[in-house]
Amino acid sequence: MTAKNQPISGNDLARFSGPNTFMRLPSAGRLQGLDVAVVGVPVDIGTSWRSGTRFGPKQIRAESAMIRPYNMATGAAPFDSLQVADIGDLAINTFSLKDTIRIISESYDAILNAGALPMAMGGDHSITLPILRSIARRHGPVALVHVDAHADVNDEMFGERETHGTVFRRAYEEGLINPEKTYQIGIRGTGYAATDFKEAAGWGFQQFPAHDLWGRDLSQMAAEIRRDIGDRPVYVTFDIDGLDPAYAPGTGTPEIGGLTTPQALQLIRALRGAPIVGCDLVEVSPPYDPSGNTALTGANILYELLCILPGVEYR
Numbered sequence: 001m002t003a004k005n006q007p008i009s010g011n012d013l014a015r016f017s018g019p020n021t022f023m024r025l026p027s028a029g030r031l032q033g034l035d036v037a038v039v040g041v042p043v044d045i046g047t048s049w050r051s052g053t054r055f056g057p058k059q060i061r062a063e064s065a066m067i068r069p070y071n072m073a074t075g076a077a078p079f080d081s082l083q084v085a086d087i088g089d090l091a092i093n094t095f096s097l098k099d100t101i102r103i104i105s106e107s108y109d110a111i112l113n114a115g116a117l118p119m120a121m122g123g124d125h126s127i128t129l130p131i132l133r134s135i136a137r138r139h140g141p142v143a144l145v146h147v148d149a150h151a152d153v154n155d156e157m158f159g160e161r162e163t164h165g166t167v168f169r170r171a172y173e174e175g176l177i178n179p180e181k182t183y184q185i186g187i188r189g190t191g192y193a194a195t196d197f198k199e200a201a202g203w204g205f206q207q208f209p210a211h212d213l214w215g216r217d218l219s220q221m222a223a224e225i226r227r228d229i230g231d232r233p234v235y236v237t238f239d240i241d242g243l244d245p246a247y248a249p250g251t252g253t254p255e256i257g258g259l260t261t262p263q264a265l266q267l268i269r270a271l272r273g274a275p276i277v278g279c280d281l282v283e284v285s286p287p288y289d290p291s292g293n294t295a296l297t298g299a300n301i302l303y304e305l306l307c308i309l310p311g312v313e314y315r
Helices: 053-066 097-113 125-139 167-173 195-203 219-229 261-270 293-307
Strands: 036-041 084-089 117-122 142-147 177-185 206-208 234-239 276-282
Touching (some): 036 097, 053 276, 053 293, 097 117, 097 125, 117 293, 125 167, 125 234, 142 167, 142 219, 167 177, 167 195, 206 219, 219 261, 234 293, 276 293
C-alpha cells in the first residue's frame, strides 16, 4: 500500500519555514496516483472592482501552514485515506482572460483524466466557468453549491460574456449545471434591478439570501441540501465574499451583512457524504487584508472541504 502524503508537522519544522505548498504538503509534478490535486489559479483579469486575487494562491498557501492534519471538531483525518499533493499554479496568460479560460479548462481535463479530484485556490470567480466546462465533460451537468454575496448571472460586463460576474449564466446556458440542483447561499447587497436574483430563481436556482440566514445555525439547511442533491455529482464553489467583510475584508467585491465563519463551517460540515467531484475557494485578495486573516480563513475553508470529500476517514 502506497504511503499517504502528510503535511510537515510543526513539531518537526517550524511553521514559518518549509515549502510554500498548501498545508506544507509535498509538491507533485505528476498527477498519477493522486486522489486530490490542490491547484492554484492566480487570476484577477476577470474581476470588475478591486484586483489582487492573482496573489490569492500564494497567500492562502502561506497561511495554511497553521493548519494541522486532524479535524478536532469532526474527527476527519483526510490525509490518512487520501493521497493529496499541491501541483502548483496553472501557467495562465496574465494578459488574456480568453486564453486563460482555455488553459484552465484544458488543464482540468488532464487532472480529471488522471483520476484526481481538483481543489482550486483562486483567483477571481471567472475561473469557475472553465472548471465547470471540464467537470461537465466528465460528469455531465452537476449539482452546484455556490456560496457567494452575488448570483454572478450577468449577461455581460462591458461587452464581455466571460467574467467573474457572468459565470453561472454561462454555466446555465451551456448546460454545465442542473438548475434545479443549484443552491446559491449568502447572496445579498444592492443590484441593478430585481432581476439580478429573480431571473436565476426562475431558471430553478434555489436561493438562500443572507438576510434570511442571520443568526441561524446552517447545519439543518445544509443537511436538507445534501438530501436534495442525493447521489448526483456536485461541485462546490465558495466565494470568500459570501462571508461578511468583518470576517473576510480581503476580497474584491465586499458586501456587508454576510455569513459568519461559524456558519461557513456548519454549512460545509453538513454536506458530508455528498458526491463532490471538485471544489474551489475564490476571490481572496491579499492586498486588501494585510493581516492575512482572509487568506487564513480561505485556507481553513479549503481544509474543511477536503475533510468532507468522498473517501475521507473519521477517527
